[in-house]
Amino acid sequence: MIRALFPLNSVVLPGGRLPLRLFERRYLDMLTHSLRSEEPFVLVLLEQGRSDTKAEAAFHPIGCDVSVVDFSPLENGVLGITVEGLRKVSVARPWRERDGLNRGDVVPLPEEPKTPTPLRHADLCELLAALCCHTSVAELALGVDYDDARQVGWRLTELLPLAIEQRQSLVEMDDPLERLEVLSRLVESME
Template identity: 55%
Template sequence: MHVPLFPLNSIVLPRGRIPLQLFEPRYIDMLTRCLKEDRGFVVVLLRDGLETSSAAAFYDIGTYVRIIDFQQLDNGLLGITVEGVSKVTVVKCWKAPDGLNMGDVEVLLDEADLPVPDALSELPVVLRALLKHPVVNDLEMTVDFDDARDVGWRLTELLPIDKQEKQRLVELQDPLERLERLHALLEALE
């Protein structure tokens, strides 16, 4: 797939949602093209630089997202909500003339559909508590609390952990390994 890349200091994973504010012309043009062509773009985590910088470096594993809502915000900016579709790897990237990051991406294999093990049963409880936060609740995400992928993906998005650690969790393809790592991180936070 040949798609726009959107470097952020945040992540989103499949079935997750994230609100974004667009104000740069390159991203408003990207939004227009995506809506017109009924396609998405890829959210990648910034490695170095700022979200507004044209020289930002980013990781090569991200998430292909679709726009599910957009509106004019009270501050005059354009707000959109995107939902993750699939994890992808960026195999080649370049800058378009307007400064937009573009890339050729390949969809990664789906992760195994596994239940949350009994030994990690407190993770869905933690996730339920995080989902009660008003900003998260407003995203109206559907979560399968028995699905190790869903629980791990949402916790990776929502927990206040270092962005390099978040990226390591994004890159894992084994949902149980991700849950075990999240469990260790939660114990370290306590």
């Protein structure tokens, strides 16, 4: 299936929410199409050191289908939206349209297995609960099932202050328990 691609310096995973500010015509048109057709677009991570203003945006091939869950006009013609991750996808063949919008053939990735969060990762659940109490995160109204290792790993991947490449590596993992192990080591190295 063909989807519009929205390259950013951020990630979102299934069930996650991310506030965005749209002001470029290509992305406002993308949003209009998405809302009218009820078709998601794909959020992909820009490669480090790249920007989407160049002739060719370079981004990672694994991203997430997203849908708009809220929007509101801001100052100076900027539109604020909040997107929610639906499912991880692979961008098989990207291209850039004349208007500058990136598109690609998108293939949904297999759903990660729902796996109970092991007791040994109770500290990660506590850390996530503390992060979710922060005002800007609380405003996103994330409903986290702390007994689901996928959700704990996904939310920590989105919320922890990680390097872009670390974040993308976690996005690309398909084993929730492996992701929690890596996150545990990353958190230890931050302390």
